[in-house]
Amino acid sequence: MDSVKHLRFDVAVVGAGPAGIAAALAAADSGKSIGLMDDNPAPGGQIWRGAQSAPRRSAASIWFDRLNKSAVQIIRGARVFHTANGELAAESDDSAIQITYGKLVLATGARELFLPFPGWTLPNVMGAGGLQALLKSGLDIAGKRVVIAGTGPLLLAVAAYARKCGAKVVGICEQTTRPRMVRFGMKMLLVPNKAPEALRFAYDLRGIPHWTDCWPVAAFGNRRVEIVRISRQGQTSEIECDYLACGFHLIPNVELPRMCGCRLQQGLVEVDEYQQTSVTGTYCAGEPTGIGGLELALVEGEIAGYAATNWEDRAKHLFAKRARCQKVVRILKDAFPLRPELKNLARPDTLVCRCEDVPHERLCEHSSWRAAKLHARCGMGPCQGRVCAPAAEFLFGWEIDSVRPPVFPVRCSSLAAIPAHPTKLNGGFR
């Protein structure tokens, strides 16, 4: 039988990526009690996944050192699935966790956007960030042929990382146009601290073909991907590969902010200059407020942490730094708009919802996300639409706004552990 843990923090931080770590450490300066929780087995988020055990001194290791020396209580492997009235409900492998807090910082990060094309459900077709996460988790890819596809700077980072791990990167398929890519590169060179990073990528990726106006059309294989067919500047060709790593940039994880009642604008969590959301005492930092990368996430996290502990002066000192980092948000937004051709990749029988195996043709019958859920079971599986809803939003222009508890599938015992306040459940369990 699962046990129930009760925890209380002055500041609870959900998400232990860079934004959450920075928020927790800034808040800890006040001497107040800080809890930092994450679904993953270790802190670091995606960008610093596995970095804690890395031997060499890096930006990540400096933050991990600070975290390990701090009084922040880290709660690993804890999935927050419900929140109401100053309480979070979470579950870990062996217990239900009830967390009460004074202030809340949401640093829930981002995930990749996946778009359906024939063969995208084959084993070894995965996200670009997905492949990198698996490599950081110990996947041996030495000598394997990898095609990296989709859009955004993550493709370059993943290609460099895969090569470092011994993979043969056959090519990078970037859907954006050559002029946009060149403009992006030039603008990034002008951002402070980004030039060395850009030059390092250029060196790490030397000799790897980088095709623009290029995207995957279909993947083929017997039980796993063997061939990917790509469209490249209007011509199709086929490439043999062992892995196809494909992601169409990032989308923020806004399920939890939404359930907390935080107001969103154009899919992003609205915050004031202190990173406070429309809900007083609830802050948000990192990708959910705008996809802007590591430096922005760190400074937003620090501002949120100081603001949540009434240290406005310290927060204010960071406003100028944040403004500089926010330039990256605009550059990213302009450089990688998804081209309309990507809407036509799915054939009638191509699955869009991978949990419930709902094909594209079943979605065409409906006029809204809600109707597609109710009639075709799209988005009704365990991922709760985290994969197919953003795809459907792009393919059909549907507004995806529903979220209800639990925001992750949980054990019945974890649901039963929630204190019985029927009005708190927002109708979600009825």
Add this chain to the structure above:
Amino acid sequence: MSKSVSVRVNGQPVTVRAGATVAVAVLASGATCRTSVSGQPRSPLCGMGTCFECRVAINGEPQRRSCQVLCESNMEIEAGG
């Protein structure tokens, strides 16, 4: 020399580096993770706990996201079901 950990995937021994996730062990074994509702083999997509494609049974407990669980010595993993 880095430490390693041994588990069994569908009864077959698999050795991965210490700190590797169960998803990595399943991929290393050559197995796929789960069978979809219409019978297709599936393997990890997102690698970070959101897509639920990497679900396997670990020590008899079904529906675990293998990308979020670290390998422990002698773990029994059932994949492909």
